[in-house]
Amino acid sequence: MSIQDQQTKLTIGLFGFGVVGEGLYKVLAHTPTLNAQIKKVCIRQADKERNAPSELFTTDADLLLNDPEINVIVELIDDANAAYRIVSKALAGKKAVVSANKRMIAEHLEELIALQSTHDVPFLYEAACCASIPVIRNLEEYYDNDLLQGINGIVNGSTNYILTKVSEEHISFETALRQAQEAGFAESDPSLDVQGIDAVNKLSILLAHAYGIITPPHTVVHTGIHNLHSSDAVFAKEKGYEIKLVAQARKLDDGNIAAFVLPQFIKKNSQLSTVKNEYNGVIIESSLADKQFFYGKGAGGFPTASAVLSDLSALRYHYRYEYKKLRYQTPSLLSNDFYIKVCISFKGLLQVPHERFDKILEWSSNEHRCHVTGIIHFSELVSDLWWKQPDVSIILYPDGIIDGYQPEKKEIKSVEFAELIC
Amino acid sequence: MSIQDQQTKLTIGLFGFGVVGEGLYKVLAHTPTLNAQIKKVCIRQADKERNAPSELFTTDADLLLNDPEINVIVELIDDANAAYRIVSKALAGKKAVVSANKRMIAEHLEELIALQSTHDVPFLYEAACCASIPVIRNLEEYYDNDLLQGINGIVNGSTNYILTKVSEEHISFETALRQAQEAGFAESDPSLDVQGIDAVNKLSILLAHAYGIITPPHTVVHTGIHNLHSSDAVFAKEKGYEIKLVAQARKLDDGNIAAFVLPQFIKKNSQLSTVKNEYNGVIIESSLADKQFFYGKGAGGFPTASAVLSDLSALRYHYRYEYKKLRYQTPSLLSNDFYIKVCISFKGLLQVPHERFDKILEWSSNEHRCHVTGIIHFSELVSDLWWKQPDVSIILYPDGIIDGYQPEKKEIKSVEFAELIC
Numbered sequence: 001m002s003i004q005d006q007q008t009k010l011t012i013g014l015f016g017f018g019v020v021g022e023g024l025y026k027v028l029a030h031t032p033t034l035n036a037q038i039k040k041v042c043i044r045q046a047d048k049e050r051n052a053p054s055e056l057f058t059t060d061a062d063l064l065l066n067d068p069e070i071n072v073i074v075e076l077i078d079d080a081n082a083a084y085r086i087v088s089k090a091l092a093g094k095k096a097v098v099s100a101n102k103r104m105i106a107e108h109l110e111e112l113i114a115l116q117s118t119h120d121v122p123f124l125y126e127a128a129c130c131a132s133i134p135v136i137r138n139l140e141e142y143y144d145n146d147l148l149q150g151i152n153g154i155v156n157g158s159t160n161y162i163l164t165k166v167s168e169e170h171i172s173f174e175t176a177l178r179q180a181q182e183a184g185f186a187e188s189d190p191s192l193d194v195q196g197i198d199a200v201n202k203l204s205i206l207l208a209h210a211y212g213i214i215t216p217p218h219t220v221v222h223t224g225i226h227n228l229h230s231s232d233a234v235f236a237k238e239k240g241y242e243i244k245l246v247a248q249a250r251k252l253d254d255g256n257i258a259a260f261v262l263p264q265f266i267k268k269n270s271q272l273s274t275v276k277n278e279y280n281g282v283i284i285e286s287s288l289a290d291k292q293f294f295y296g297k298g299a300g301g302f303p304t305a306s307a308v309l310s311d312l313s314a315l316r317y318h319y320r321y322e323y324k325k326l327r328y329q330t331p332s333l334l335s336n337d338f339y340i341k342v343c344i345s346f347k348g349l350l351q352v353p354h355e356r357f358d359k360i361l362e363w364s365s366n367e368h369r370c371h372v373t374g375i376i377h378f379s380e381l382v383s384d385l386w387w388k389q390p391d392v393s394i395i396l397y398p399d400g401i402i403d404g405y406q407p408e409k410k411e412i413k414s415v416e417f418a419e420l421i422c
Numbered sequence: 423m424s425i426q427d428q429q430t431k432l433t434i435g436l437f438g439f440g441v442v443g444e445g446l447y448k449v450l451a452h453t454p455t456l457n458a459q460i461k462k463v464c465i466r467q468a469d470k471e472r473n474a475p476s477e478l479f480t481t482d483a484d485l486l487l488n489d490p491e492i493n494v495i496v497e498l499i500d501d502a503n504a505a506y507r508i509v510s511k512a513l514a515g516k517k518a519v520v521s522a523n524k525r526m527i528a529e530h531l532e533e534l535i536a537l538q539s540t541h542d543v544p545f546l547y548e549a550a551c552c553a554s555i556p557v558i559r560n561l562e563e564y565y566d567n568d569l570l571q572g573i574n575g576i577v578n579g580s581t582n583y584i585l586t587k588v589s590e591e592h593i594s595f596e597t598a599l600r601q602a603q604e605a606g607f608a609e610s611d612p613s614l615d616v617q618g619i620d621a622v623n624k625l626s627i628l629l630a631h632a633y634g635i636i637t638p639p640h641t642v643v644h645t646g647i648h649n650l651h652s653s654d655a656v657f658a659k660e661k662g663y664e665i666k667l668v669a670q671a672r673k674l675d676d677g678n679i680a681a682f683v684l685p686q687f688i689k690k691n692s693q694l695s696t697v698k699n700e701y702n703g704v705i706i707e708s709s710l711a712d713k714q715f716f717y718g719k720g721a722g723g724f725p726t727a728s729a730v731l732s733d734l735s736a737l738r739y740h741y742r743y744e745y746k747k748l749r750y751q752t753p754s755l756l757s758n759d760f761y762i763k764v765c766i767s768f769k770g771l772l773q774v775p776h777e778r779f780d781k782i783l784e785w786s787s788n789e790h791r792c793h794v795t796g797i798i799h800f801s802e803l804v805s806d807l808w809w810k811q812p813d814v815s816i817i818l819y820p821d822g823i824i825d826g827y828q829p830e831k832k833e834i835k836s837v838e839f840a841e842l843i844c
Contacts (some may be wrong), residue, residue: 023710134560138556147449211677286728288728288731289719292716294716317746361677
């Protein structure tokens with residue numbers, strides 16, 4: 001166990017000079033103790049006015065990737081495909097890489113781990129998940145697989161902003177989305193956020209560091225808030241809940257892992273209910289330490305730059321992800337074999353195939369909407385043809401994963417259901 | 423930047439078999455993947471019944487310290503002096519050490535850092551601060567000195583339990599203290615907790631990892647909740663605040679650090695107000711990432727065992743504290759040269775020397791108590807003869823450190839003060 005006293009001087013090639021890139025440039029220029037300097041910045045549009053000397057910029061990626069003096073590539077561009085080409089070329093050229101591109105990382109994690117291993121270089125991406133909250137680093141370093149019971153996270157700031165407005169200001173989802181776009185928290189094309197794709201990208205990154213599970217994000221059951229109906233917010237309020245979009249992973253009794261992104265009813269006394277507007281919050285539950293809660297700004301230029309900076313600082317001390325759960329332990333497996341307690345809300349009385357429920361616990365309907373609460377086997381969600389219809393919404397109950405549930409195995413026929421609710 | 427693939431098998435010599443020690447023993451016995459085994463346990467009382475095979479136990483410390491097969495000493499005893507002897511002997515014998523003894527660590531940090539360096543062995547103590555919350559590790563690894571603006575933490579569960587009861591159940595401090603003792607959250611001799619000594623021990627450990635400041639805890643201005651008066655709780659409530667005991671460190675404009683443990687008024691919208699009962703919570707503020715909040719169980723057998731376990735896991739991967747802020751950067755200095763906004767509450771009208779205030783902003787008095795709110799230079803607290811009197815309490819206002827305050831330099835004479843408040 002010897003100490004590594006040497007700090008590496010970082011000479012950085014930066015891709016992208018948006019809010020995060022420019023923030024990073026400013027901080028590094030004013031903080032000599034960080035021992036890191038941006039040598040060149042690769043941008044797409046050469047003619048745009050920038051707040052930095054023009055000789056810093058180039059549009060030629062290879063000028064950075066082939067410069068032997070540059071030992072770190074920081075990738076902060078939007079385009080996930082271009083980002084993957086840059087990052088993989090940089091790693092193959094034995095340059096350390098820091099990236100904030102969650103979509104690119106989530107979709108290519110297997111290849112990116114292989115590249116790190118083959119070329120023996122570090123690739124850090126704390127900024128890709130909850131920006132300034134050091135959740136990847138803590139899962140990787142601090143929480144041991146065998147003891148990690150679960151993760152519950154609000155990992156997408158835009159949807160949380162919308163849900164907060166709906167809950168606190170009693171406005172419609174549509175109005176709240178428009179306000180979020182005006183406030184700059186939602187993209188002009190907000191589909192990645194509102195459909196839960198951004199959240200499931202982050203969840204799949206967390207699964208790798210929490211449980212050693214490498215799985216493409218599209219294989220993880222997910223939805224967003226785009227199908228939620230105003231009456232769902234009313235329904236939640238009547239029961240004393242709020243609705244949040246939660247990315248969740250939980251160890252089941254058999255040792256396998258349940259994982260999904262779904263809207264969820266949140267109790268007022270949950271730490272997640274304190275996560276408002278564009279903030280993020282993650283509860284990490286371990287069998288010994290009970291619940292730990294990490295909270296902070298999950299998006300935005302400075303919080304993201306902060307995480308990039310922490311990664312750069314870590315590179316100076318030779319830090320790298322070891323993917324411990326994957327390498328040194330038997331990685332866990334994802335499972336669909338468990339029951340969940342959900343509320344399905346829909347428009348037409350017979351729109352939802354009731355035979356998918358194992359048990360119906362409660363129902364209500366009015367002229368606008370029907371709400372059915374029941375127990376359902378999670379595998380029913382793997383086919384998403386029925387529950388992702390535009391007029392159907394699904395909301396998980398608190399503690400909604402029911403492990404060890406004894407099914408009643410009684411098929412609920414549509415006709416019985418119609419009788420039940422009429 | 424090469425990866426360290428080798429995991430070290432840990433053979434542990436354990437000192438102490440209380441709640442934490444026994445919890446650790448059970449977890450290690452049931453978790454072979456941790457690759458760690460307790461070989462021998464040193465206890466004080468040989469004749470006590472234990473839930474483990476009798477051949478595991480000894481009362482001879484040297485049997486553990488001189489065993490060449492034992493490569494890690496885990497120290498979990500109460501007695502700080504005995505703990506220091508054990509830990510320093512273990513380090514000198516080139517054994518890695520994990521400890522949860524905050525008092526011992528805070529009081530001997532300088533020597534313990536020197537021992538680690540001289541003998542080139544790791545000494546980890548995440549459990550010593552906020553138990554299961556990985557605050558030391560995050561300050562050491564994740565938050566860079568130049569950007570770390572401040573730490574605000576509720577780091578003592580017993581006093582927080584008492585303050586929560588006082589605030590929520592409107593009972594007296596005395597009743598709440600008795601209830602805390604009955605619930606097992608406060609010691610039978612609770613003076614270390616209620617006088618703020620436990621909190622200042624933790625703060626001095628945090629100062630080392632946050633800012634590279636090594637200072638004995640008694641040199642840091644601190645008090646507890648023992649002098650708070652029932653009318654202080656009423657005063658706080660009227661203003662929409664709660665009172666919490668907060669350990670605080672903050673970077674001043676001149677780069678120096680303000681640090682203290684004082685009761686503090688907390689706004690309802692602060693994350694610290696969500697920290698109730700025996701829980702701990704720490705807000706870490708950086709100039710880029712804004713406020714991050716870490717929350718979890720701060721005391722108790724299992725949360726403490728959880729932190730010890732994370733340290734053991736880290737030893738397997740050759741982790742050690744590098745005291746980066748101390749070694750690789752110019753460490754910050756503690757300063758008393760700033761102003762604070764406080765409420766001083768006292769019994770007798772002329773008990774408090776009013777000339778210590780730079781400015782009095784507000785006062786009130788009734789038959790029981792006087793409350794004076796004003797601006798005071800922090801150096802006035804270094805002499806604690808006046809503000810630590812049994813009938814005087816001091817409570818900091820939210821954002822109560824007023825950096826860059828322009829003093830009025832007008833001496834407030836007792837006679838004017840008497841006129842002012844009469």
